[in-house]
């Protein structure tokens with residue numbers, strides 16, 4: 001089954017799915033995107049992802065040239081055409097443009113791209129043994145410079161931190177904010193468990209409001225786990241009983257070490273395992 005990629009209402013093979021080299025998405029990282037999971041042929045929390053996409057676009061004054069209902073239909077059709085039961089969707093809206101120059105208001109042809117593909121997962125070993133994290137020297141974008149709430153095509157901040165993590169032998173890196181508090185990881189939100197209380201940085205710590213993060217908070221509240229969205233420091237992770245990350249691609253993944261210190265007993269903990277199981281049930285149900 002050849003891949004079928006949506007661009008502006010038409011479908012193209014992978015080889016023929018192309019946009020202009022003048023596009024502001026390429027020239028300046030000027031655009032927004034979403035990454036979503038397909039479970040059992042359906043997109044998990046599609047509406048939440050599209051609302052976040054529209055909010056990101058609004059923040060950069062980019063008008064998406066279709067309605068949320070039209071986008072919903074386009075995403076579903078793309079999943080269907082690619083015959084994917086399990087997979088990943090990358091939805092991109094670029095500013096468009098056909099000349100050099102920064103002025104976004106000269107770009108009159110935003111490009112809407114939907115790619116549905118197989119998902120490449122972290123190796124299973126990381127889910128059973130847990131991740132080793134390092135703190136990146138690169139801090140998360142200052143919210144007054146480029147808000148981490150905007151899921152923009154400018155991901156260099158995260159890529160810089162990812163490079164530092166990978167160079168240190170870690171597939172994920174912890175990012176702090178401009179105040180030195182814990183923000184999130186390069187592509188995942190972070191949680192810790194201490195004395196039975198689940199804690200995660202608040203949105204105004206300068207993080208992406210993850211769809212998986214929100215789902216896990218809901219699951220924890222339903223399971224009568226005390227959840228607090230409060231500022232955290234690296235020290236809170238060092239002394240935590242458990243730590244885990246969340247993301248559409250990663251789902252719920254334990255982290256057992258930070259900067260050479262074991263977290264808790266250095267093994268995935270019971271609350272992490274419980275929430276992971278509840279999350280797996282949720283994606284099956286929804």
Ligand code: PMP
Nearest residue numbers: 187188189208210211212247248
């Ligand atoms: N933080 C960042 C920086 C991300 O890029 C992502 C998405 N990969 C997340 C958190 C997790 O968000 P979600 O659960 O919506 O995938």
